Amino acid sequence: MTVNLMTAKEVTKKVLNKEELFILDVRNESDFQDWKIEGENFDYLNVPYFELLDGVEEIIEKIPTNKEVLVVCAKEGSSIMIAEMLSDAGITVSYLQGGMKAWSEHLEPVKVGNLNDGGEVYQFVRIGKGCLSYMVVSNGEAALIDATRMTDIFLDFAANIGAKITHVFDTHLHADHISGGRMIAEKTGATYWLPPKDATEVTFNFQPLEDGNDVAIGNTSINIHALHSPGHTIGSTSFIVDKKYLLSGDILFIDSIGRPDLAGKAEDWVEDLRGTLYSLYKELSKELIVLPAHFMIIDELNDDGSVSEKLGTLFANNHGLKIEDETEFRKIVTENLPPQPNAYQEIRETNMGKINPDLDKQSEMEIGPNRCAVR
């Protein structure tokens, strides 16, 4: 029997096509409980590789013979070893190339839609970690919003469609992942915009992004309108693109809302969060298509792999937008919050330019789900 290699891209395809897959995750139990590859029709068995050093006999009967089997570990070394042992026992299996590190870093570009006067919006789905980045393209120019640190993917994508990146935005100072915004701006000469209220401790130069700023991309009729929408952070800013899309950052997601505690005390920002969601967003057109900066669960993906929904639909269905009682709202977003993202303070300091960890350290800091929402 042979051991096959499966790439993160191939696994992503199985997630989006809702295919079946049996995942033998050989990381230790706590890592598996914390974060795993999610798929609607995926089944799992978690047995740490170090429990299998004497042989795989005890798990063989637990591995189905009628499904494709993928062995997964942190970086790939242990999954190759276990896959070879299973193969020697007569089972055909694959291992995940690059392990969960590669899974965390894989980006899947999906076209979200067209702009009224020519141009497109693309969403880059970081399927393993749940981060969403955006590229707005018009007339040979591109703007990037909330780009992750896998900068080559954005640069190559823009080059392939013949667009020059001219503006780079972050909706807020991220706490769950390292922003690629600054590096992309340095490489392309684009303007890097940050909300100044989130950037008081930033060590590099940036263009302050203020409420009401309009930035034209390519064609003058395509504009990106900034809307100060605090609550997740004090500076959190949303964008209305071409009067059609609402890029909501970490304020509003498809099935949840932003948590107010990652850059300070939840109690301090709960009123801002309430104001943004229950007043500011309520005034906006219900026809706007919401494009958030994260998804939390795989159910939030549309059939084409994109993550988007009409604002009106979210006001009808998103539990976080339907809490009439302010005291109850305060309780929900300040009490019993989920654990914070891995290494979130170090990630914030990296995004401020205060520390410069090497690539290995960066990927280690970003391990795990994004955890930016409260449900």
Added chain:
Amino acid sequence: MESTKLLDAKGLACPMPIVKTKKAIGELETDQVLEVHTTDKGSKNDLTAWAKSGGHEILKDEEENGVFKFWIKKG
């Protein structure tokens, strides 16, 4: 801390630090101490979980210049 044996697993990637640790501890008697040096960042969690499931005890661990050191008492 005194150890009966030193295992140098520096520079090795997962799963080799654990594979070698398992082999080395197999050559010791109960209550003897194996000292392991590794540079693999994942080692700490994995060695801790492995020792627990195998009935061994990690007496001490420390990090020095990127080298992770463990003292494991065979159970």
